Amino acid sequence: MNFCSDCGEKVTLRIPDGDNVPRHVCDACGAIHYLNPKMVVGCIPEWDDQILLCRRAIEPRYGLWTLPAGFMENGETAAQGAARETLEEAGARVQIDQLYTFLNLPYINQIYVMFRGRLLDLDYAAGTESLEVMMFSEAEIPWKELAFRTIKITLENYFADRKNGSFDFHMGDVLPPNR
Amino acid sequence: MNFCSDCGEKVTLRIPDGDNVPRHVCDACGAIHYLNPKMVVGCIPEWDDQILLCRRAIEPRYGLWTLPAGFMENGETAAQGAARETLEEAGARVQIDQLYTFLNLPYINQIYVMFRGRLLDLDYAAGTESLEVMMFSEAEIPWKELAFRTIKITLENYFADRKNGSFDFHMGDVLPPNR
Numbered sequence: 001m002n003f004c005s006d007c008g009e010k011v012t013l014r015i016p017d018g019d020n021v022p023r024h025v026c027d028a029c030g031a032i033h034y035l036n037p038k039m040v041v042g043c044i045p046e047w048d049d050q051i052l053l054c055r056r057a058i059e060p061r062y063g064l065w066t067l068p069a070g071f072m073e074n075g076e077t078a079a080q081g082a083a084r085e086t087l088e089e090a091g092a093r094v095q096i097d098q099l100y101t102f103l104n105l106p107y108i109n110q111i112y113v114m115f116r117g118r119l120l121d122l123d124y125a126a127g128t129e130s131l132e133v134m135m136f137s138e139a140e141i142p143w144k145e146l147a148f149r150t151i152k153i154t155l156e157n158y159f160a161d162r163k164n165g166s167f168d169f170h171m172g173d174v175l176p177p178n179r
Numbered sequence: 180m181n182f183c184s185d186c187g188e189k190v191t192l193r194i195p196d197g198d199n200v201p202r203h204v205c206d207a208c209g210a211i212h213y214l215n216p217k218m219v220v221g222c223i224p225e226w227d228d229q230i231l232l233c234r235r236a237i238e239p240r241y242g243l244w245t246l247p248a249g250f251m252e253n254g255e256t257a258a259q260g261a262a263r264e265t266l267e268e269a270g271a272r273v274q275i276d277q278l279y280t281f282l283n284l285p286y287i288n289q290i291y292v293m294f295r296g297r298l299l300d301l302d303y304a305a306g307t308e309s310l311e312v313m314m315f316s317e318a319e320i321p322w323k324e325l326a327f328r329t330i331k332i333t334l335e336n337y338f339a340d341r342k343n344g345s346f347d348f349h350m351g352d353v354l355p356p357n358r
Contacts, residue, residue, distance in 0.1 A: 003187035005180045005203075005212070010187075018307065021252060024184075033184070035253050036217045039290065073200060074214050077283035077352050078290065099281060099350055104256035111218065111257065128197060169348055171278055173256050 006031045037109045041081035042069020043117035045094050054089050054130040061147035082115045090133045091125035101154045107176045112150040185210045216288045220260035221248020222296035233268045233309040240326035261294050269312045270304035280333045286355045291329040
């Protein structure tokens with residue numbers, strides 16, 4: 001952030017009065033521009049003992065497999081966002097069920113919120129951000145070709161819980177990859 | 180948003196190629212400025228059968244009672260944010276426990292994420308954003324003077340669950356006040 005989005009003048013990075021964190025402050029109009037974490041919302045689309053994955057047609061991680069997920073938009077609930085992303089990326093309609101994982105990624109200012117979802121039919125098709133969309137049984141999951149650690153963690157929890165016969169909510173923190 | 184925060188030129192509100200939502204687009208440098216929901220994080224600070232509330236010294240809802248909560252900051256986890264807000268607003272140290280409520284407020288682009296928290300001592304004191312901080316038993320809760328509906332919902336769930344002897348996770352959507 002270099003310029004004030006309200007008035008167009010240059011901003012300064014400094015701690016405002018009464019605050020304790022540096023912010024982008026506009027000395028021309030007085031606006032303080034806060035930056036906050038973004039939520040990524042998605043789901044595990046289920047059909048019998050299979051789940052749906054998408055192969056990414058965009059960077060980062062072009063060509064790798066992921067659960068449908070993306071940035072939550074203004075004006076929607078987290079569940080609506082998860083259903084929207086599933087429709088956009090996989091052309092698939094889901095009934096969103098329980099909140100399943102909540103993963104903090106403080107080093108990139110993101111929170112991953114993943115639901116369980118029931119596919120309403122098998123009439124899916126790759127959206128513009130996907131190369132292909134496929135159903136996988138547990139034995140078929142491409143563990144070495146998953147796009148993100150958040151997806152790997154979510155799927156590991158999912159199949160472990162399924163084995164135990166009880167899907168518990170999981171909260172966790174994901175550290176930078178080189179630690 | 181009127182100006183591009185990258186280059187300072189005027190932005191236009193239009194749907195970018197390949198998108199389906201109007202965004203603030205800079206035709207000078209090509210930047211697309213996305214607006215996403217913000218997370219409010221806080222907790223229910225517990226001590227025996229009492230909980231801590233803060234009386235707001237700031238607008239909105241000056242003079243009304245609330246649980247400690249505020250916007251999650253970049254670089255922290257949701258639980259760290261909840262503990263930070265409790266320290267800032269109530270001068271109180273808490274051990275953050277389970278994720279307790281997740282409330283969508285799509286009409287103001289916010290998500291409230293409230294944890295249960297155990298006060299580590301009773302050495303609290305009003306921060307700059309609070310007029311006073313007090314411990315309340317269930318019978319003493321100022322139901323008519325609560326600052327936000329999210330706080331009322333969280334406390335209603337809390338005391339109902341406590342009566343039932345089991346604190347379940349609650350997810351819900353909060354509609355605009357005039358509906």
